Amino acid sequence: MRRVVAQVATATAEKVEVKPGAGFDFNTYMVDRAKLVNKALDDAVPQKYPDTLYESMRYSLLAGGKRVRPALCLAACELVGGDIQAALPAACAMEMVHTMSLIHDDLPSMDNDDFRRGRPTNHKVYGEDIAILSGDALLSYSFEHIARATKGVSADRVLRVIMELGKAVGAEGLVAGQVVDIQSEDKEVGLDVLRYIHINKTAALLEASVVCGAILGGADEATIEKLRKYSVNIGLAFQVIDDILDVTQTTEQLGKTAAKDLAVNKTTYPKLLGLEKSKQVAEQLIDEAIAQLDGFDKANAAPLVALAKYIGYRQN
Amino acid sequence: MRRVVAQVATATAEKVEVKPGAGFDFNTYMVDRAKLVNKALDDAVPQKYPDTLYESMRYSLLAGGKRVRPALCLAACELVGGDIQAALPAACAMEMVHTMSLIHDDLPSMDNDDFRRGRPTNHKVYGEDIAILSGDALLSYSFEHIARATKGVSADRVLRVIMELGKAVGAEGLVAGQVVDIQSEDKEVGLDVLRYIHINKTAALLEASVVCGAILGGADEATIEKLRKYSVNIGLAFQVIDDILDVTQTTEQLGKTAAKDLAVNKTTYPKLLGLEKSKQVAEQLIDEAIAQLDGFDKANAAPLVALAKYIGYRQN
Numbered sequence: 290m291r292r293v294v295a296q297v298a299t300a301t302a303e304k305v306e307v308k309p310g311a312g313f314d315f316n317t318y319m320v321d322r323a324k325l326v327n328k329a330l331d332d333a334v335p336q337k338y339p340d341t342l343y344e345s346m347r348y349s350l351l352a353g354g355k356r357v358r359p360a361l362c363l364a365a366c367e368l369v370g371g372d373i374q375a376a377l378p379a380a381c382a383m384e385m386v387h388t389m390s391l392i393h394d395d396l397p398s399m400d401n402d403d404f405r406r407g408r409p410t411n412h413k414v415y416g417e418d419i420a421i422l423s424g425d426a427l428l429s430y431s432f433e434h435i436a437r438a439t440k441g442v443s444a445d446r447v448l449r450v451i452m453e454l455g456k457a458v459g460a461e462g463l464v465a466g467q468v469v470d471i472q473s474e475d476k477e478v479g480l481d482v483l484r485y486i487h488i489n490k491t492a493a494l495l496e497a498s499v500v501c502g503a504i505l506g507g508a509d510e511a512t513i514e515k516l517r518k519y520s521v522n523i524g525l526a527f528q529v530i531d532d533i534l535d536v537t538q539t540t541e542q543l544g545k546t547a548a549k550d551l552a553v554n555k556t557t558y559p560k561l562l563g564l565e566k567s568k569q570v571a572e573q574l575i576d577e578a579i580a581q582l583d584g585f586d587k588a589n590a591a592p593l594v595a596l597a598k599y600i601g602y603r604q605n
Numbered sequence: 606m607r608r609v610v611a612q613v614a615t616a617t618a619e620k621v622e623v624k625p626g627a628g629f630d631f632n633t634y635m636v637d638r639a640k641l642v643n644k645a646l647d648d649a650v651p652q653k654y655p656d657t658l659y660e661s662m663r664y665s666l667l668a669g670g671k672r673v674r675p676a677l678c679l680a681a682c683e684l685v686g687g688d689i690q691a692a693l694p695a696a697c698a699m700e701m702v703h704t705m706s707l708i709h710d711d712l713p714s715m716d717n718d719d720f721r722r723g724r725p726t727n728h729k730v731y732g733e734d735i736a737i738l739s740g741d742a743l744l745s746y747s748f749e750h751i752a753r754a755t756k757g758v759s760a761d762r763v764l765r766v767i768m769e770l771g772k773a774v775g776a777e778g779l780v781a782g783q784v785v786d787i788q789s790e791d792k793e794v795g796l797d798v799l800r801y802i803h804i805n806k807t808a809a810l811l812e813a814s815v816v817c818g819a820i821l822g823g824a825d826e827a828t829i830e831k832l833r834k835y836s837v838n839i840g841l842a843f844q845v846i847d848d849i850l851d852v853t854q855t856t857e858q859l860g861k862t863a864a865k866d867l868a869v870n871k872t873t874y875p876k877l878l879g880l881e882k883s884k885q886v887a888e889q890l891i892d893e894a895i896a897q898l899d900g901f902d903k904a905n906a907a908p909l910v911a912l913a914k915y916i917g918y919r920q921n
């Protein structure tokens with residue numbers, strides 16, 4: 290586990306400019322946060338009976354990954370003056386939901402992917418039935434875990450977090466994005482539909498991560514809305530860059546099947562706008578996201594600035 | 606919709622003894638409650654974009670069904686002196702979760718069922734991908750809906766309801782039961798494993814329905830635990846009777862494939878204990894459930910008594 294995280298952080302070091310002397314080391318920061326989150330996830334979903342179910346949940350949940358969503362959640366909480374312990378259960382919940390969406394999206398009846406994060410997908414190891422059920426358990430547990438494990442925050446704010454997460458996951462978020470995505474395969478769709486897919490399938494959960502972190506940190510409404518704008522922008526950029534990486538990187542570099550979009554004749558930003566224009570769109574989205582952080586203390590905002598740049602310039 | 610409910614109520618009339626003059630008409634009660642719940646479900650999940658997703662969710666959610674879980678939730682709330690409006694969102698959530706579990710359990714990689722409630726199963730109509738995603742959306746929305754729509758109850762109690770529901774659905778409840786159920790097919794299992802499956806796969810959600818109703822109605826701890834015992838008993842009885850009906854009823858009578866357990870060589874109560882002894886077990890469970898209601902006003906407890914008898918003597 291530690292090795293995977295360290296590799297991610299190393300790859301990151303080459304891409305994110307962190308000004309020397311700025312007093313903020315993004316690599317160390319991400320490694321530390323990933324350690325914290327991995328430990329919390331390991332504790333939240335321990336191995337128990339029924340063995341296969343928990344093995345399957347843990348196989349995907351503890352498979353490394355960049356822990357971008359938890360990092361965003363914790364950073365937002367801290368930026369608004371909260372204690373990160375208050376946001377840790379929600380940060381874990383974001384990763385549970387993300388993992389569930391990967392397990393279900395990889396199924397034969399959906400994207401039919403055999404590899405994820407450089408390993409066989411969940412259903413390849415445990416079978417389709419267990420993969421579906423593991424996803425269900427992770428989804429259900431994400432809400433339960435927030436309700437059960439969040440400490441030091443008013444119950445009203447915890448309920449609001451559950452609403453935000455629900456909206457991000459369900460038929461007005463992630464699931465809606467996946468449905469329109471599936472229905473758009475082998476079809477010409479315009480930028481509006483593509484944007485709808487990206488906003489729902491990817492940005493919604495990044496938005497929930499940031500906004501929930503801010504809510505749990507005690508942020509006021511104006512701050513929450515600023516951070517919402519930040520997160521929607523980096524969420525959309527994240528997916529535009531995913532489209533770009535699918536074309537430019539190999540399966541080995543990605544840790545998942547490359548050129549998948551081309552293979553299924555999927556509409557992407559590069560296909561609609563070309564590669565250069567797509568890169569410009571991503572850059573502009575990242576710039577606008579960072580601009581939302583202008584009003585905050587520079588040192589306090591450094592993690593969210595770096596996370597935005599990391600998403601903007603990542604290579605996998 | 607109304608016709609289906611009326612049919613259920615008619616079938617019910619012949620089986621449940623409601624003493625004349627007791628001032629409680631179970632049929633009218635169930636029809637009224639089903640109307641209330643169906644309206645609330647229709648409002649909670651309206652038809653919108655993406656069309657196919659919402660059609661698929663509504664196809665299964667509004668397919669009739671007996672609304673036993675919502676009825677239990679509302680009755681428990683009322684029994685402890687609460688306003689049923691406070692429990693209505695949770696009552697709907699129980700039905701959303703129940704529907705999700707039916708959609709996912711019916712999938713080809715699980716129980717592979719073509720018929721449910723007398724109609725083609727969700728994946729038969731909308732495809733496996735949409736069926737999986739509809740289930741995910743209903744599951745996620747069940748938690749969101751409780752957090753968003755529950756009014757007039759302290760946020761602490763609402764959080765507790767979310768925890769109860771999460772435990773009932775996830776890897777310590779419904780999902781765990783389904784995993785052990787799948788793993789027990791074509792295998793000889795003992796009464797302990799069979800009990801584990803029934804308790805988790807069926808009783809857990811009936812327990813959550815009753816307990817959450819009581820929590821939302823403002824019940825104290827002792828009352829909650831009494832009602833928990835009531836609900837676990839009727840939940841286990843519900844499944845023992847399901848095992849019995851699988852052997853004794855036709856596909857037409859059940860509205861789902863009959864003799865399914867025999868076909869897949871599944872261990873059931875009738876198989877382990879014989880038909881007569883299984884019926885005795887179910888009766889005893891129901892009697893013990895009803896005994897939990899002894900301390901309550903007879904008229905107030907009438908709906909839960911009748912629901913227990915309905916579950917104990919139902920024919921489909």
